[in-house]
Amino acid sequence: VPGSRFSYSSRFNWLDNVVEAATRESFRTLMVDRVLAPAALSRTLPGEERDSYAESLAGLAKPYRVDTSGAVVRSTYPPMALHSSSGLSSTVMDLARYSIALDDGRLLSPTALGKAFSPALSRTGQPLPYGSGWFTQVVGGERVVWHGSWWPDAYSGLLVKVPARRLALVLLGNSDALSSPQGGASNVLLFPIANAFLRTFGVGDAELRGTSLVAAALTAAARKERPKADSLLREALDCCAADLAS
Numbered sequence: 001v002p003g004s005r006f007s008y009s010s011r012f013n014w015l016d017n018v019v020e021a022a023t024r025e026s027f028r029t030l031m032v033d034r035v036l037a038p039a040a041l042s043r044t045l046p047g048e049e050r051d052s053y054a055e056s057l058a059g060l061a062k063p064y065r066v067d068t069s070g071a072v073v074r075s076t077y078p079p080m081a082l083h084s085s086s087g088l089s090s091t092v093m094d095l096a097r098y099s100i101a102l103d104d105g106r107l108l109s110p111t112a113l114g115k116a117f118s119p120a121l122s123r124t125g126q127p128l129p130y131g132s133g134w135f136t137q138v139v140g141g142e143r144v145v146w147h148g149s150w151w152p153d154a155y156s157g158l159l160v161k162v163p164a165r166r167l168a169l170v171l172l173g174n175s176d177a178l179s180s181p182q183g184g185a186s187n188v189l190l191f192p193i194a195n196a197f198l199r200t201f202g203v204g205d206a207e208l209r210g211t212s213l214v215a216a217a218l219t220a221a222a223r224k225e226r227p228k229a230d231s232l233l234r235e236a237l238d239c240c241a242a243d244l245a246s
Contacts, residue, residue: 006120006128008184012085019084028082039101045089047082060089061174065153070224072175078151086151092170095159099168102161117145117163129186137188140204146188150179160194162203169197181222182215190215210236 016027023030031046045060065075081087090098101107108116119127119136129135134145142162149157156178160169171178171193178191188194189204189211199208213236220229 001123003121003123005122006130006186008130008186013083015084027084031082031088035098035107038106039098041090041094041097043091044094045080047080047087061155061172063151063154064175066175066177075153075175078154090172092172095157095170095172096168099159099161099170103163103166117143135186135188139189139198139208140202142203144188144198144203146194148179148182148191150176150184152176152180156180158191158194160188160197162198162201165201167201169194177222181218183218187211190218192216192219 019030020027025033028046035041036044036046043059060077063075063077064072067073079087080089098107102113105113116132116134117136118131120130122128129137131145134147136143136145138144142164144160144162146158146160148159149155153176154174156173156176158169158171158178161167178193182190185191189198189208192212192215195208195212195215198204199212213232217229217232217236220226220232
């Protein structure tokens with residue numbers, strides 16, 4: 001039943017036709033004119049279009065994957081067609097500029113940004129993990145918004161913001177290892193580096209202890225280190241079962 005529960009889907013590309021019909025412009029043109037240009041994202045590739053982006057294309061990171069023997073090997077580039085769901089290739093510095101542009105109001109009005117950062121509500125009035133294009137949750141009494149990227153066997157990334165503090169964490173990887181251990185989790189605390197980032201700045205210290213152990217366990221499990229993963233999970237339950245349950 002719509003509104004009864006949350007499940008993430010990558011079918012955002014269904015919005016392409018909606019946006020183009022409403023504006024009578026191509027999605028790529030809208031992305032360049034309304035996001036890349038006002039935020040000064042000069043090293044962000046808008047899909048497969050290469051004009052004026054030769055310098056950025058030359059620096060495109062090569063993707064890697066871990067094969068069945070555990071060796072790290074070259075992988076293939078994913079499709080780069082631009083959609084509402086995918087197709088932008090960027091840099092850490094450009095994503096930082098994007099975050100600053102959001103904070104400065106160059107991309108969205110305060111009302112629109114507040115709506116994007118606010119959780120949808122279930123039919124029973126409970127907050128769901130997603131707003132409008134952003135995962136959103138409260139950690140230690142503070143709003144944390146974030147989104148990850150994940151193309152299996154190729155790339156992954158993470159952008160975490162604490163809007164009230166104008167804090168942001170930007171991560172990009174040329175493998176899927178930043179996101180694959182979490183398997184699409186909707187809790188930013190299960191990403192080890194994001195967890196450490198929030199702890200460093202004193203956001204939600206108490207509730208981060210248990211989830212940091214679970215995050216490390218997920219990473220160990222993804223590396224086929226089962227004894228280590230089991231040990232970390234037992235430690236998490238021993239220290240923080242109540243926090244994890246909540």
